[in-house]
Amino acid sequence: xxxxxxxxxxxxxxxxxxxxxxxxxxxxxxxxxxxxxxxxxxxxxxxxxxxxxxxxxxxxxxxxxxxxxxxxxxxxxxxxxxxxxxxxxxxxxxxxxxxxxxxxxxxxxxxxxxxxxxxxxxxxxxxxxxxxxxxxxxxxxxxxxxxxxxxxxxxxxxxxxxxxxxxxxxxxxxxxxxxxxxxxxxxxxxxxxxxxxxxxxxxxxxxxxxxxxxxxxxxxxxxxxxxxxxxxxxxxxxxxxxxxxxxxxxxxxxxxxxxxxxxxx
Amino acid sequence: xxxxxxxxxxxxxxxxxxxxxxxxxxxxxxxxxxxxxxxxxxxxxxxxxxxxxxxxxxxxxxxxxxxxxxxxxxxxxxxxxxxxxxxxxxxxxxxxxxxxxxxxxxxxxxxxxxxxxxxxxxxxxxxxxxxxxxxxxxxxxxxxxxxxxxxxxxxxxxxxxxxxxxxxxxxxxxxxxxxxxxxxxxxxxxxxxxxxxxxxxxxxxxxxxxxxxxxxxxxxxxxxxxxxxxxxxxxxxxxxxxxxxxxxxxxxxxxxxxxxxxxxxxxxxxxxxxx
Numbered sequence: 001x002x003x004x005x006x007x008x009x010x011x012x013x014x015x016x017x018x019x020x021x022x023x024x025x026x027x028x029x030x031x032x033x034x035x036x037x038x039x040x041x042x043x044x045x046x047x048x049x050x051x052x053x054x055x056x057x058x059x060x061x062x063x064x065x066x067x068x069x070x071x072x073x074x075x076x077x078x079x080x081x082x083x084x085x086x087x088x089x090x091x092x093x094x095x096x097x098x099x100x101x102x103x104x105x106x107x108x109x110x111x112x113x114x115x116x117x118x119x120x121x122x123x124x125x126x127x128x129x130x131x132x133x134x135x136x137x138x139x140x141x142x143x144x145x146x147x148x149x150x151x152x153x154x155x156x157x158x159x160x161x162x163x164x165x166x167x168x169x170x171x172x173x174x175x176x177x178x179x180x181x182x183x184x185x186x187x188x189x190x191x192x193x194x195x196x197x198x199x200x201x202x203x204x205x206x207x208x209x210x211x212x213x214x215x216x217x218x219x220x221x222x223x224x225x226x227x228x229x230x231x232x233x234x235x236x237x238x239x240x241x242x243x244x245x246x247x248x249x250x251x252x253x254x255x256x257x258x259x260x261x262x263x264x265x
Numbered sequence: 266x267x268x269x270x271x272x273x274x275x276x277x278x279x280x281x282x283x284x285x286x287x288x289x290x291x292x293x294x295x296x297x298x299x300x301x302x303x304x305x306x307x308x309x310x311x312x313x314x315x316x317x318x319x320x321x322x323x324x325x326x327x328x329x330x331x332x333x334x335x336x337x338x339x340x341x342x343x344x345x346x347x348x349x350x351x352x353x354x355x356x357x358x359x360x361x362x363x364x365x366x367x368x369x370x371x372x373x374x375x376x377x378x379x380x381x382x383x384x385x386x387x388x389x390x391x392x393x394x395x396x397x398x399x400x401x402x403x404x405x406x407x408x409x410x411x412x413x414x415x416x417x418x419x420x421x422x423x424x425x426x427x428x429x430x431x432x433x434x435x436x437x438x439x440x441x442x443x444x445x446x447x448x449x450x451x452x453x454x455x456x457x458x459x460x461x462x463x464x465x466x467x468x469x470x471x472x473x474x475x476x477x478x479x480x481x482x483x484x485x486x487x488x489x490x491x492x493x494x495x496x497x498x499x500x501x502x503x504x505x506x507x508x509x510x511x512x513x514x515x516x517x518x519x520x521x522x523x524x525x526x527x528x529x530x531x532x533x534x535x536x537x538x539x540x
Contacts, residue, residue: 143479
């Protein structure tokens, strides 16, 4: 196990080696290799159907890879998933589901309390703290169906944080959120990144690349070299089409320009 | 109504209505929020196969119904878990086969089978005291299980993937839920009959869900509504001399429609007030 924190190099929190995964015998992931270090903030982008959600499922232990090995905090996925806080895709939930903000966030404590155990006062304290940290404590009694997309996303982040995770996995966190709100959620993630490793996937490459530390492309295969910039070569390999199409007709320069725009705001 | 209470069968009927309402309110809430009304219908109709089997082999049809509904619940539950897309087709197939098996077995059975209609339309007015005790026991089991596993049941219903990642035994919890549905269905079959089981399982919980956004309170309100509907239905049935199962369902259905209309009118009024 990679335990010592005294060493110079950041320790590896997730290690994915030669992982293949498939749905109904149809390969979705091919030979994925990824090493996530402590306090990384990695954004993975890729086209829909490129295996982004499948990769998260493999990391969470919801889907077993057909080949290869995944280690989380040096342990098997089953044992390691206790360190992972998971924020699902921000899809429209069942509006009528009878649950309020507090009880959703409280689910983050499920892993700490086994069967037949009740939530404790300590759990309540942690849930209250995490809801406060995402500025949702005032709405604790609000039914989840009455929240806006951004508010709901904050609650899901709070739920993941209530687990006191070492790693945060986010699946398309900005999918149903308007740009201003997503900027504030990125700010929140940057704060969290001071103590938590973050791995997020998205199809929105412009937004993702200006906020994360490193970026990669996923389309069946993973193109990740630990760099901040997406190279045209990576995109072309990942998307299998010329970059101009994706970059609004401003080839190669699109990311720096967007950064400038973001800074002006 | 007061004069009706001097008859034991009427007291038993009211009691049965209340006991059934407790199970319906709790289990119905899970059925409604998990959107497994169709699966519950499948379980109810597959149970009919067990009744036919009971008649044919001369054992208690209720026992047959319990066995068949539990087996079909676990079967459908597993199918529902493993193959998401085609689950409704397979449930439909099991629904039909169970029903057909029941009818064939009953056809093959010689002699007296007049009691059969009571399983289709219920016989709340002929519930013996011994059945009341069984219902009470089942209610206690359901209340205990739901209390003990409340946080897991809520988590699995709300977000299965998150529950699984949190180490909740999702499959076991789900199969426990469908088994509870199966037992509730058999119990209700005695009161409102196979055909109307689904109505009583879903309507009180659905009305409650329109009014309340908290699972525990939703269950409590669903129980209260269930008691209200069965009692009113029984009273109508007694005073107008109509089939009790049908009056109970119509009272529930009327309440459901009224709630829906009032709620959509309120929503429209709210929207207009905002704009």
